[in-house]
Amino acid sequence: MGHAFEKRKVHLRAVDGEGNIIGGLVGAHLQGWFYVKLLAVAPEARGSGIGARLLARAEVIARDEGSAGIYLDTFEFQAPRFYKREGYREIGRLPKIGAAPQRIWFAKEFNDTGSMT
Template identity: 30%
Template sequence: MTSDDKTLTVGEQDAELEQRLSDELDTFNFVATGVSDRGSFSVKVTDEAGELVGGLAAWTWGGLCGIDMVWIREDSRKDGWGSKVLLAAEAEAQRRGCDRIAVSSFTFQAPGFYQRHGYVETGRTLGIPAGHEDVHMFKSLV
């Protein structure tokens, strides 16, 4: 789509665009808040063969840790690895200066798991995916 001297395009994921947007938003956010401590980290578990057992990906900014993804291999879910990964992430978030942490989990995933670890529901996005909900949760780390 073209309008005047601008062109709008829609396409597949664009890593260069995502990096530029992230950089521009970091600049905007710093000007607005004075906070520039954005970072990310992961927690990874492997077995004796070097195969992935599970892990977690998260970001930090302004004293908040946001958990993006958590996955534990099915044969290791009853061995406490989810709890170990979550506790390691909480400790790393605190080490990075975070005093709170947020996560969302679909109703068919693990909201009960997070609630058992002290997370409280703060809201829901309804109907995603059809018939389910995305449960938003929060926990104070202090």
């Protein structure tokens, strides 16, 4: 008998002082890892630390659930520098084909001492 591919989905959101959604993260626990399916911040809120706070919250949730770490993907024109700055390392790429942008995968593994590498 097989196991459920996704143990639990996670939806996080960031709101401004008026209750408007200005960012969000969607992820899921997948086979011992936490996968960030989507991380988005409204254009007017970018650079304010919201994306980093959402990602940090996902890391706490992943650790609390016993995940080995977090992985995600982005396109070359989106946020690779952001993920590197947040401690993620590149683990793979799909080459650029024609006009299609290059897709890049990142991961952050949790080590045995309770801190993230």
